[in-house]
Amino acid sequence: MRDQEPSAPTRDTGRRLNTKETAELLGVKPETVYAYVSRGQLASRRDPGGRGSTFDAQEVEALARRNRRDGAGSSSTGGELSVRTRITLIDADHYYFRGVDATELAARYSYEEIAEWLWTEQLRRGVTFTAPEASVAVARRAVESLPEHSGPTDRLRVAAIAAAAADPLRFDLSEEAVLGTARTLIPTLVAALPPKRHDHRDEGPLAQRLWARLSGRTPDDPSLRVLDTALGLLVDHDLAASTLAVRVAASARAHAYAAVSAGLGVLEGPLHGAASGLAHRLLLEVLDRGTAVPVIADELRAGRRVPGLGHRLYQGEDPRARALFALLEDVPQAAPPLAAARDIATTAARHTPLHANVDLALAVLTVASGMQSSAGETVFAVARTAGWIAHTLEEYGERPLRMRPSGHYVGARPPQPLPGE
Structure with missing residues (x-):
C-alpha cells in the first residue's frame, strides 16, 4: 500500500474538466495527471456518462498556481525535475550554504563545524565527530573481507551497510536520532578504511584521521588545511546525481544509512565522484x-x-x-x-x-601528497555524506513518496502476443 497524504476536501463548483483539459491546464502529460491523483494532490471522479475521469476545475487551477509558485511542475516538453530546498544555492559562479558563502565558511571553519551548520543552522565551535567502538569494529571487519582490489567507494558502501546492521534503532527517523546517526556514521566510515600509516591515531579533527587513510606521508599544517577545506567545500552542491538518489530514498522513508548508501552507489560513476x-x-x-x-x-x-x-x-x-x-x-x-x-x-x-x-x-x-588516484573519490564521498544527511532530514519533512515521476511509455502497444507464440 502506498503512503500518501489524503486528498483535501474540495468544493465542487459544478465545472469539471476531463483528463485532456486538466493536463493542458497543468502543462503536463495526461499520465502525469493520474500521478497527481495517486500522490493525493488531485481528486478525480468517474464520469457517469463516459469512460474517463473528471476533475474539479477549481482544484486543478489551484494546483497549477501552486506548481508555478513552487517551481515544481514539469512541462509537457519534459522540463527538469525541481525540488524545493533550503540547503544550497548556486548563483552567478558562487554557491551558498543556507545563504552563507560556502567558500568563506570553508576558509574559516572546520568540516565538522560546517556539517553542524548545514544540519542545524547552529555553529558549534570546536566540534569533532567520534565513532562508537562497536560500530567501527563491525565496519572494519566488513571492509577487511573485501577483495584487495576493491575501490574506496566499495569500502565506504560496505562500511555504511555494516554500521546500519549494528544499529537496531536505525529506523527512528526523528531529527534527533538522525543527527546522532550522522555524527557517528561519518567517523565510522573514515575509521573503517585501511590506514596508510601504522602510527596513526583515530583522534583529533576528521581531516587528520582521513589523511592517515589516504597518504603514508606525515602531513604538514598547510596540507591538512587544504584537505579540511576541501571537505568543507564539498559538503554539498545542490541536487547532484548522488544527492537526488539520497532524496528519493529518503522520500520512501529509508533510514539514514540506506539513504547514504544510495548516494554512494551513484557517486562511483566517472562523471561524478570518481x-x-x-x-x-x-x-x-x-x-x-x-x-x-x-x-x-x-x-x-x-x-x-x-x-x-x-x-x-x-x-x-x-x-x-x-x-x-x-x-x-x-x-x-x-x-x-x-x-x-x-x-x-x-x-x-x-x-x-x-x-x-x-x-x-x-x-x-x-x-x-603521494596519494593514489582514487583518493579524491574518498575525499568527495566522506565530505558529501554530511550534505546527504542534510538532504535526508529535509526530505523527511516533505510528503512521503512525492518523488514518483511518471514513465513515458514508448514501447509496443498492447495487446501483444505471448512470447514464443
Whole structure:
C-alpha cells in the first residue's frame, strides 16, 4: 500500500474538466495527471456518462498556481525535475550554504563545524565527530573481507551497510536520532578504511584521521588545511546525481544509512565522484611529459572530454577550485602539479572556453601528497555524506513518496502476443 497524504476536501463548483483539459491546464502529460491523483494532490471522479475521469476545475487551477509558485511542475516538453530546498544555492559562479558563502565558511571553519551548520543552522565551535567502538569494529571487519582490489567507494558502501546492521534503532527517523546517526556514521566510515600509516591515531579533527587513510606521508599544517577545506567545500552542491538518489530514498522513508548508501552507489560513476581520479592520472601524464600540449592533443584526438575542466553550473572557474588552488600555493610539494594544472587549463582554453573545476584541484592535492588516484573519490564521498544527511532530514519533512515521476511509455502497444507464440 502506498503512503500518501489524503486528498483535501474540495468544493465542487459544478465545472469539471476531463483528463485532456486538466493536463493542458497543468502543462503536463495526461499520465502525469493520474500521478497527481495517486500522490493525493488531485481528486478525480468517474464520469457517469463516459469512460474517463473528471476533475474539479477549481482544484486543478489551484494546483497549477501552486506548481508555478513552487517551481515544481514539469512541462509537457519534459522540463527538469525541481525540488524545493533550503540547503544550497548556486548563483552567478558562487554557491551558498543556507545563504552563507560556502567558500568563506570553508576558509574559516572546520568540516565538522560546517556539517553542524548545514544540519542545524547552529555553529558549534570546536566540534569533532567520534565513532562508537562497536560500530567501527563491525565496519572494519566488513571492509577487511573485501577483495584487495576493491575501490574506496566499495569500502565506504560496505562500511555504511555494516554500521546500519549494528544499529537496531536505525529506523527512528526523528531529527534527533538522525543527527546522532550522522555524527557517528561519518567517523565510522573514515575509521573503517585501511590506514596508510601504522602510527596513526583515530583522534583529533576528521581531516587528520582521513589523511592517515589516504597518504603514508606525515602531513604538514598547510596540507591538512587544504584537505579540511576541501571537505568543507564539498559538503554539498545542490541536487547532484548522488544527492537526488539520497532524496528519493529518503522520500520512501529509508533510514539514514540506506539513504547514504544510495548516494554512494551513484557517486562511483566517472562523471561524478570518481572524476578526480581521471584528473589525477592526467596530471601525472603531464608531469611525465613535461607539457600539457601533447597530452591534451591526445585527449582531443580520441574525442574524450578533458578531465578536470568545465562545470555545467558555472560559466567561469569553479569557486571550489579557486579556493583550493589558493591554499595549495602554500604547500611546497604542490608546486609542480599546480603548474601542470594551470598548463592544462591554459592549453585547453585554446580550443574550448572551459575553466578548472574542483576535480582538477583535488588532483593537485592528491598528486602532491603521494596519494593514489582514487583518493579524491574518498575525499568527495566522506565530505558529501554530511550534505546527504542534510538532504535526508529535509526530505523527511516533505510528503512521503512525492518523488514518483511518471514513465513515458514508448514501447509496443498492447495487446501483444505471448512470447514464443
